[in-house]
Amino acid sequence: MLRYIARRLLLLIPVILGVTLITFTMLYFTPGDPARLTLGEQAGAEQLEQFREIHGLNDGYVVRFVNYIKNAVFHQDLGLSYRNRQPVFAEVASRFPTTLKLAGLGVLVAISIGIPVGIISATKQYSLFDSVSMIFALIGVSMPNFWQGMLMILFFSVYLKWLPSSGFNTFQQMILPALTIGTSTAAVITRMTRSSMLEVIRQDYIRTARAKGQKESKIITRHALGNAMIPIVTVIGLQFGYLLGGAVLTESIFGIPGVGRLMVDAIKQKDYPVVQGGVLFIAVTFSVVNLFIDILYAYLDPRIRSQYK
Amino acid sequence: MTKKPLLEIKNLHVHYITNEGTVQAINDLNLELYPGETLGLVGETGAGKTTTALAMMRLVPNPPGKIVSGEVLYKGKNLVEMKEADLRKIRGNQISMIFQDPMTSLNPIMTVGDQIREGIMLHQKVDKATATKRAMDMLEVVGIPMERYDxxxxQFSGGMKQRVVIAISLSCNPEILIADEPTTALDVTIQAQVLQLMENLKVEFDTSMLMITHDLGVVAKVCDHVAIMYAGTVIEHAQKHKLYRTPKHPYTIGLFESIPNVHETTERLKPIIGLMPDPTDLPTGCTFHPRCPHAMDICKVEFPEVTHLSDEHWVRCHLYPADKEVE
Structure with a gap:
């Protein structure tokens, strides 16, 4: 198992290199002059030249890429922000915990709604509960979360005045963003839990458990849920990655200083090092989450576990 | 008819209600299982053997399955109308079941030992350590070293898995063991081993057994009595030797004639002409009449009642006058 984890961690290196190469290349070919955009129309030729010199913009594509990788690997230096000359690493790192917390809370909300509702829906297939929750799940996946966020602000902050509409420091401030970001994930998890459970409860070993005289509730928790867990866990992992990268809108609506907002602002101003750094952080986190999910598979299913030995 | 049956099925009807129509899986089925005996339930694929077995434990998947009418009497108690909680005390404890496919009938994420122990903990008032010990003993009983508990x-082969399933089903020393084609999914050498094991354990545990099979060879080897099923009902029920020597129902006769004799050279096999009827659209009267060489006018209209030909031998066929006319 340890060898497997070590191997997977080593595999992260090419993944990160690949992500860096792709974002770097795409940003390189984006039209527009960062020097001009940052310094403004009034800047003289000398100033522009100086800016390009500092940020290494005069070098060729290959040289710039190699330098970027070299600095990143040996000095943990992801370059300086064009806008405020601050190190990118520190800037992204300072905002990263907020994004992580938002995505984490969102997933937590989604799991605590999605799994129980999915289980009940599956065990009472075609019941009223099942129909109603499937309708809500459909609404949940189809509703854009920025729109839902605004509706919630209107209702809970403006109309009821129960919860604050922006910020992300106190518990009250976290409720609305977490619900907003968790809704579509909750819907996806509900649907996956339901279909996975429906498949498992038709299996022969569930009948065996019934024939033993086991209680229906125990059959669900002890025999069915564990077997239904793999696809559910997969979806949770993917959704978590999606929330990490896709929190931009939620962060903008609720005025949360996270990586998403930082990146959107950076894209607008062609602040390439910041965009690059943000993408890298998200990619690494996503890979680590997926590694964790794969390890979880082994914990959940002895058949997978025996392959890792 | 001096002995009282341990389990008796009376006029059982089970339907599967689907969008394409109602499948009449079990139609007016009667069956008796006596203490200590092994009853073979024989029939073609689709005759309703497995549904009968599931109905005996009220495990017919619902929906789509439904026990429409009839009784399953275990020691005089009707299992069809019993409360779920009371029924759970019987399942796995007094009546237990071995399923057809050992590859899928064990939970893949639970150790085999725990799966055996689960039943023991449910039905016997013992602590975990004692239950574990008993589960290990059961593994040894079916010929698996107890070191493999975890x-x-x-990690087991098909035959070994079926041994585990047998261990589960016998762990609470049941009075009735229902074996639903326990050897069909296994290869021939393993079949013989598993059958031998079941025969030995049946004697050791003093259990009555319902052996469901389509293999007349298995019946000849292990059963005392045989019930022949056709289109959801038992059409002949007899002591094994009587049935093999003097089969009465035209279907049973046809079944035996279709087996080639090893002592003669057979040019052609002798099948029963025709196919099993579509269970969504059963023929009127006797369900066998379209294939029956002796079909009479009455067969098309009226489903024959049970005729007792002798002690422990009854048949449902118009060729044999009904009980009351004999008496």
């Missing part, structure tokens, strides 16, 4: 089903 292994998972995927």
């Amino acid at each position: 292994e998972y089903p995927h």
Whole structure:
């Protein structure tokens, strides 16, 4: 198992290199002059030249890429922000915990709604509960979360005045963003839990458990849920990655200083090092989450576990 | 008819209600299982053998399955109308079941030992350590070293898994063991081993057994009595030797004639002409009449009642006058 984890961690290196190469290349070919955009129309030729010199913009594509990788690997230096000359690493790192917390809370909300509702829906297939929750799940996946966020602000902050509409420091401030970001994930998890459970409860070993005289509730928790867990866990992992990268809108609506907002602002101003750094952080986190999910598979299913030995 | 049956099925009807129509899986089925005996339930694929077995434990999947009418009497108690909680005390404890496919009937994420122990903990008032000990003993009983208690089903072969299933079903020393084609999914050498094991354990545990099979060879080897099923009902029920020597129902006769004799050279096999009827659209009267060489006018209209030909031998066929006319 340890060898497997070590191997997977080593595999992260090419993944990160690949992500860096792709974002770097795409940003390189984006039209527009960062020097001009940052310094403004009034800047003289000398100033522009100086800016390009500092940020290494005069070098060729290959040289710039190699330098970027070299600095990143040996000095943990992801370059300086064009806008405020601050190190990118520190800037992204300072905002990263907020994004992580938002995505984490969102997933937590989604799991605590999605799994129980999915289980009940599956065990009472075609019941009223099942129909109603499937309708809500459909609404949940189809509703854009920025729109839902605004509706919630209107209702809970403006109309009821129960919860604050922006910020992300106190518990009250976290409720609305977490619900907003968790809704579509909750819907996806509900649907996956339901279909996975429906498949498992038709299996022969569930009948065996019934024939033993086991209680229906125990059959669900002890025999069915564990077997239904793999696809559910997969979806949770993917959704978590999606929330990490896709929190931009939620962060903008609720005025949360996270990586998403930082990146959107950076894209607008062609602040390439910041965009690059943000993408890298998200990619690494996503890979680590997926590694964790794969390890979880082994914990959940002895058949997978025996392959890792 | 001096002995009282341990389990008796009376006029059982089970339907599967689907969008394409109602499948009449079990139609007016009667069956008796006496203490200590092994009853073979024989029939073609689709005759309703497995549904009968599931109905005996009220495990017919619902929906789509439904026990429409009839009784399953275990020691005089009707299992069809029993409360779920009371029924759970019987399942796995007094009546237990071995399923057809050992590859899928064990939970893949639970150790085999725990799966045996689960039943013991449910029905016997023992602590965990004692239950574990008993589960280990059961493994040894079915010929698996108890060191393998903590292994998972995927680490076992098909025959070994079926041994585990047998261990589960016998762990609470049941009075009735229902074996639904326990050897069909196994290869021939393993079949013989598993059958031998079941025969030995049946005697050791003093259990009555319902052996469901389509293999007349298995019946000849292990059963005392035989019930022949056709289109959801038992059409002949007899002591094994009587049935093999003097089959009465035209279907039973046809079944035996279709087996080639090893002592003669057979040019052609002798099948029963025709196919099993579509269970969504059963023929009127006797369900066998379209294939029956002796079909009479009455067969098309009226389903024959039970005729007792002798002690422990009854048949449902118009060729044999009904009980009351004999008496």
